[in-house]
Amino acid sequence: MANESDEARILVLGIETSCDDTACAVVDGSGVVVTSVVSSQLEAHRDFGGVVPEIASREHLANWPTVSRETLERAGIGWQDVDVVAATRGPGLIGALLVGMSLAKAIAYGLGKPFLGIHHLEGHLYSAFLKAPGEPAEAVPESFVGLVVSGGHTALYGVADGAVETIAETRDDAMGEVFDKVGKRLGLVYPQGPLVDELAEDGIPGGRALTVARCRDGSLDFSYSGLKTQVLLAIEALEKDGVETELGTAAEPPAEVLGLLSDFRAAAVAQLLDRLTRLHRSRPFSVLAVSGGVAANRLLRHEAAAWAQEREIDLRLVPLIYAGDNAAMIAHAALIRHRRGESDNPLAVEAASRIPI
């Protein structure tokens, strides 16, 4: 039986290739992120205005030798030092997932080490407990509520004793996706979310009452397509009034557009807080973990902190470096399952574009 200090010394190698980032990371047994390398494919997809699945798969294959070499070199280790191998098994682009899964399975098989296929959202969910590089991750509390907000998902999870229950999901567009679409309409380049957030900082909010959508059946599910339509119509109305809305070329973005983006961001974040408030009322919780690419949003970080403080809830906001897709979160989620004695049969677990958490 391995003792605690042996367990702290193990090294988990994680691979994440679910979309357009080729990522590899090493996390040790105490949850320290030893190295995390993320190679972006933005340039390869830019001319197409979005991610092209076929290109993503080919880029993952092309990037892997450099990304894996860099990961091991920076960690100061060789393949033989890896104790557990993990990869994202889904959801995501199937061709892209297959690259990471096939690599991880082959490495695990070649080294004779355990393999784990990790759900991408499970990676995001627990990433809120990661700390700055070099610091051990916080132990995952027995029970907490997780809010995962990304380009593909807006979801609320209840976690108790390792079991994850989906409380609410997006019924249409995810929040990050709507940020991207609004930005695209204004001529910004992908990913537009961070740029829209930055522009919204400079706007004066309050010009427009945008509605916070709720489901008629009382469910806590999210819906962002109505907000998207309201904002796209507002942009059209501004254009009719002669306002320049093409921000890709405008030297100075017009105040009307900045104000609209500010209102848009406020309504988008307000929907998240609406769901959290209603959930907390019906089913009080004491720890909230917020993660996913959109958890980098400045207003969301600020408002979530204020909301949690008011209710004396412990908030865990994912560190900015692990908000977007990365492999440290995959290695960390694998470590959590490995500690529970779990592993997957590499011959039985397949990549899948859509899978429940």
Ligand code: KG4
């Ligand atoms: O988690 P992630 O890297 O990938 C997915 O799993 O989807 O999330 C990416 C999403 C993109 O839609 C991106 O525009 C959005 O997160 N995003 C933001 C911000 N930073 C990234 N959205 C709003 N504000 C931000 N600061």
Ligand code: ZN
């Ligand atoms: Zn993600």
